[in-house]
Amino acid sequence: MTSTQAALPLAHVLPVSATLTGEGTLAVGGCDLAALAREYGTPLYAYDHATLRAQCRGFLDAFREEYPETDAVYAAKAFLNRPFAQLIAAEGYGFDAVSGGEIAVLGASGVDMSTVYFHGNNKGPDELALAIEAGVGRVVIDNIDEIGVLEAVAAEMGATQPVLVRLSPGVDAYTHEKTTTGILDTKFGIPIATGAAERALEAIAAADHVEFRGLHVHLGSPIFRLDPYVLAIEVIAEFWADVVRDRLGLDMPEFSIGGGFAVAYRGEQEPPEPAAYAGAIAGALRREADARGLALPRLTIEPGRSLVARAGIALYTVGARKEVPGIRTYVSVDGGMSDNVRPAMYDSPYEVIAVERPLDAAEETITLAGKYCESGDVLARDVAVPRLLAGEVVAMPAAGAYHLSMASNYNLAMKPACLLLDDGDVRVLRRRETPEDLMALDVDLDA
Numbered sequence: 001m002t003s004t005q006a007a008l009p010l011a012h013v014l015p016v017s018a019t020l021t022g023e024g025t026l027a028v029g030g031c032d033l034a035a036l037a038r039e040y041g042t043p044l045y046a047y048d049h050a051t052l053r054a055q056c057r058g059f060l061d062a063f064r065e066e067y068p069e070t071d072a073v074y075a076a077k078a079f080l081n082r083p084f085a086q087l088i089a090a091e092g093y094g095f096d097a098v099s100g101g102e103i104a105v106l107g108a109s110g111v112d113m114s115t116v117y118f119h120g121n122n123k124g125p126d127e128l129a130l131a132i133e134a135g136v137g138r139v140v141i142d143n144i145d146e147i148g149v150l151e152a153v154a155a156e157m158g159a160t161q162p163v164l165v166r167l168s169p170g171v172d173a174y175t176h177e178k179t180t181t182g183i184l185d186t187k188f189g190i191p192i193a194t195g196a197a198e199r200a201l202e203a204i205a206a207a208d209h210v211e212f213r214g215l216h217v218h219l220g221s222p223i224f225r226l227d228p229y230v231l232a233i234e235v236i237a238e239f240w241a242d243v244v245r246d247r248l249g250l251d252m253p254e255f256s257i258g259g260g261f262a263v264a265y266r267g268e269q270e271p272p273e274p275a276a277y278a279g280a281i282a283g284a285l286r287r288e289a290d291a292r293g294l295a296l297p298r299l300t301i302e303p304g305r306s307l308v309a310r311a312g313i314a315l316y317t318v319g320a321r322k323e324v325p326g327i328r329t330y331v332s333v334d335g336g337m338s339d340n341v342r343p344a345m346y347d348s349p350y351e352v353i354a355v356e357r358p359l360d361a362a363e364e365t366i367t368l369a370g371k372y373c374e375s376g377d378v379l380a381r382d383v384a385v386p387r388l389l390a391g392e393v394v395a396m397p398a399a400g401a402y403h404l405s406m407a408s409n410y411n412l413a414m415k416p417a418c419l420l421l422d423d424g425d426v427r428v429l430r431r432r433e434t435p436e437d438l439m440a441l442d443v444d445l446d447a
């Protein structure tokens with residue numbers, strides 16, 4: 001296999017190991033993608049281990065360079081199963097979990113549960129008990145009601161649970177309305193502006209089985225700008241000094257800035273480098289802490305998408321073509337919103353690459369449609385491609401985050417297989433679903 005990555009279009013959107021084979025087809029992780037599609041069938045997802053490692057190390061190294069006391073946790077909702085959890089843990093990351101299901105999978109994968117942060121705006125008493133039982137390191141309090149529930153559950157179990165408090169700082173992250181979470185009008189976090197955050201801190205200070213460790217903020221995702229992070233740190237530092245320290249006399253050994261770091265889904269997108277996020281965040285934290293005489297806390301980052309999106313690639317086989325003259329040409333593939341709901345839900349843009357001829361010039365602009373029974377089931381709108389032929393394989397890069405984790409069995413679609421590619425080695429992380437899987441949970445009426 002020759003290495004001609006420089007000549008490869010979209011190299012910064014594709015996995016870092018992407019290259020051309022001697023036959024001019026697209027390879028990732030030392031594997032010919034068209035051959036994988038034939039062997040494992042499509043739709044097919046593959047993660048490139050080299051990209052996963054590079055992203056995990058890139059973020060952790062960049063932050064520790066700027067701020068040595070940094071811990072990193074992977075937002076597991078971006079994609080999680082047992083083998084994947086082990087790959088991430090091996091990079092020195094802990095985990096953000098948002099449900100009893102994620103905690104159960106993390107527990108079964110054997111990762112150190114003390115590195116797990118339990119998030120969510122409506123954790124039930126059962127889930128909180130499960131989390132304490134599992135030994136999660138931090139519960140991230142998301143609203144005032146949760147404090148009383150956690151106190152009762154922890155008291156009952158004879159435990160004291162360390163917590164962070166998720167604040168809503170009233171900062172716009174300039175991202176899609178469905179993925180912005182730091183503004184006042186959001187279901188996430190406790191608003192500072194309304195006085196709720198102060199009442200929450202008072203309740204925690206008074207609770208015997210809840211131990212305050214620090215403040216948390218997560219502004220949304222993907223965030224292509226640095227200023228929302230800086231602004232959020234300014235707002236939080238004021239609350240930290242005035243309320244946490246001066247009014248309540250609490251120490252704050254930890255602070256989490258959340259995640260939301262952006263990735264390139266399309267060639268023209270240029271997200272900040274990890275070092276730029278790290279510089280802005282560490283700089284603001286030092287500046288604000290110094291200005292107020294606050295002791296520097298440990299910093300936690302919670303990247304999800306930015307660790308795994310670029311590592312993943314989705315493969316589909318081209319099928320039907322429908323031309324509406326003067327309006328639009330639809331080219332349909334054998335997957336769609338069942339495996340990638342992001343275009344339908346967030347209007348997310350993507351690139352489409354003809355895997356067997358990635359260097360071929362674009363000949364037309366088409367809309368790549370999924371095969372499911374929704375007009376909104378479109379994977380990519382107005383993409384320029386060579387004239388795609390039925391039976392050929394196309395790839396959609398940057399497919400590693402919020403695809404399979406949001407996958408559904410709509411139309412009783414069977415979820416795709418997912419591979420791990422590493423320097424020519426192919427491992428199955430998740431097999432393709434079968435009709436038996438679709439029926440596995442049914443209980444027959446005459447049973």
Ligand SMILES: *Cc1c(COP(=O)(O)O)cnc(C)c1O
Nearest residue numbers: 075218221259260302303304305
């Ligand atoms: C989803 C989420 C993240 C990660 O977001 P990404 O865009 O995937 O980096 C981090 N923290 C919290 C609390 C989240 O809900």
